[in-house]
Amino acid sequence: MKKKLLITTISFLITLVTTAQSPSLSAWLRNSTITARHYDKTTGALISDASLANVQSVKYTSTDVYISTTGLPAYITGPFLDGNTNVAGNQNAIFKFPLTPTKNTGTPTATTAGNIGIFINGVALFDYRDGVSWNNSQSKVCGGPIMGCTGDGLWNRDAVVGERLGFDCAKGHPAGTNYHHHQNPSAFNLDLNVISTICNLYSADGLYVINSSQHSPLIGFAYDGFPIYGAYAYKDTNGTGVITRMKSSYALRNITTRTSGPAVSTTYPLGYFKEDYEFITPTSTDYLDEHNGRFCKTPEYPNGTYCYFATVDVNHNSAYPYVVGPTFYGNKVVTKVATIPGGATTYTGPILFVESIDINGYLNDKGTVLNWTTTNEKDVKYFAIESSNDGISFSKVGEVASNGNSNNKYSFTDWGTFINTKYYRIKIVDVNGKYAYSKVISFYQNKTIDIGIFPNPVADLLIMQANGIVKNSMEITLANAMGQIIKKQQFLQGSTICYVETRDLTNGVYFVSVNEGINKKVYKIIIQH
Structure with missing residues (x-):
């Protein structure tokens, strides 16, 4: 007010x-108008939900930040084709983050099942695990979503590998109604090597698009309060050098057998279990530490900060330990709370x-x-x-x-x-x-509005792809050759894809305008049925 x-x-x-300039306040995607959407698991129909997407409010005191969120993204969720019948639901959550995170100088705290961080759109971050591990007496994996038996906990399944069939196009799925990502939150079909075809059936997008030519955006915060970035950064920790991919320092062990576990095979390949990896001490600044991060300068932290990275391989497929872990760098202090202190200030900009x-x-x-x-x-x-x-x-x-x-x-x-x-x-x-x-x-x-439009010529459906995080909703208008506006819609905050139906328009030349504040870009398209 x-x-x-x-x-x-x-x-x-x-x-x-x-301290209201802190990225821990300004980075969140605050939204009061956009509602969540999901694909119906039975019919495949697109359903508009009653709950708002992204983060609803950011409040702060002199020491802490309070994030109120539904935990639902603006991009479409579902369906989950591994038999998971759950639907992403409103978490109605308040998370308490420290304004100034601190390094843990003692024994590192291990990540756990459930939330270990929050993305800037309020969606939960999980670590590698899914609760499934090998049961040696029964010679099978048990636990988690596999009911009726319990694993030994010695060889723990990697969820990114074991549950791939159940991820939606944005690489997420729900535990109960808690929608979350275990990995880099970009769409499968945007990877250089596409390892899931879910986007062909249920097209959606993710939080951001990996761009190897620029520093990746700040995409979230871990439960120790330190920031999380996408896959690319300056090679040198002082904020200089070429933009390069931040690389995990974990590598697959050279083993063919697993003590008290299954032998390496096509059914249980290397990488199927978390214990298949070992940490290799990094010798270059673009390789990350045992927590999957490093101390460096970033666009949001010009004086430097410790930060995690959502690691991917050369094909932009997610790379273990994916985001944070297997231990936190800082003191794990983030909690879910029931109320916000009465004297907290509402962040409005x-x-x-x-x-x-x-x-x-x-x-x-x-x-x-x-x-x-x-x-x-x-x-x-x-x-x-x-x-x-x-x-x-x-x-x-x-x-x-x-x-x-x-x-x-x-x-x-x-x-x-x-x-x-x-x-x-x-x-x-x-x-x-x-x-x-x-x-x-x-x-x-912006230097320019960075959006790709295809196909062109187009028949029935025009696709608009943003190359980066859409921090503010953009107005899209479609006009005919005489300048008459035929259609108008929004490119939603927190999404990376927008669709414009053209099947009902006659053949000819049209112009698509993208408006973001004072910035405007016009694209010429041809509709040809």
């Missing part, structure tokens, strides 16, 4: 510096200071336009407009004189364009030289 400053004497204004005047703005093709209003303004001399590229270090870009003691409206244009994010705040200076700050607002501008 926005507040307006009641300016009586500006000397009584209080500026409170907060990259705010660095308590809001003191009503400030907003927009981008145009000339620069950044800032507008602000004051209420009962008194003894203000001028307003200094300050900008920043990182939200921390600000410099003055302009000044506007006060209009006098009243309720006033102001405007200022910072000429020139920029790429990525720029932050602004207003420094309010009174006649005695005392000052206070407004809240900080930010503007984001």
Whole structure:
């Protein structure tokens, strides 16, 4: 909820510096309009759910972040073709994360069954296991979804291998109603070597698309509070070097037999069990440690942080230990809680200071336009407009004189364009030289809208594929050659694919416009039935 400053004497204004620029606040995909969807397990029909997708709110105190989420993604879930009759459901969960995670200096904490992290869309992360292990007396795997017997717990099945048939197109499935990923949350059909055909039957997408030419996005946080990235990063830990694939340092052991377990065979190949792997001490910066992470600089953490990576092989197929594990780097402190402390602040954007005047703005093709209003303004001399590229270090870009003691409206244009994010705040200076700050607002501008469109010419269905995380819903319009808008729909936040039906349109030339704030890209297509 926005507040307006009641300016009586500006000397009584209080500026409170907060930690609201932390990626542990800003990275989450907050959503209040998009609902979840799933394929019906019997008919294959696409069902729109009543529950919202992604994260509903982010609140914080001086020490912790509280994430309220349904645990449901914006991308379509299901069906699960291994006999799993469950459907992804609303978890109605609140997760408590530390604002400042800490390294575990003692014995590393092992990952466990169930949640070990949360992706930025609120979906749960599990480790390699599925509760199934080898029962040597019965010479079969038991436990988990295999009812009627219990495994010995010595040779534990790798869920990514053993349950592949039950993953949907986004490489996820539910435990009960808790939809989760054990691995890199990108669609099967986008891997360089496609090892599952589920997307051919039930097309969907995932959280992001692997792009080997750029640093992967921040995709989640582990239960020790440290961030999780996709598969690619700077080779050097100081944030320099080429973009390269982050590689797991776990390798398959050179064995043909397993003590108290099945021999290596086509039924139980190497990699079927977690114990088939061994850790090889890394000798290069692009190989990860025993937790599947490293300390390095990233776009969100320019000063460096420990972070995990969702590892894949050269074919972009998931690589053990997949995301986190088999132990945590930090102190495992994240918990699910029933309530949020009453004094917690709601995160609404990259705010660095308590809001003191009503400030907003927009981008145009000339620069950044800032507008602000004051209420009962008194003894203000001028307003200094300050900008920043990182939200921390600000410099003055302009000044506007006060209009006098009243309720006033102001405007200022910072000429020139920029790429990525720029932050602004207003420094309010009174006649005695005392000052206070407004809240900080930010503007984001992509270098370009990066979306692929195919097929072209198209007959019945146009497919739009995003190359990266869609952080904000984009408007899609389809117009004919005369500029008349024929169709309009949304490319949803947290998804990577959008479909536009064209079967009901006549043959000819059309134009597809993708709009993301001030950014717009137009594609020419031909409809040919």
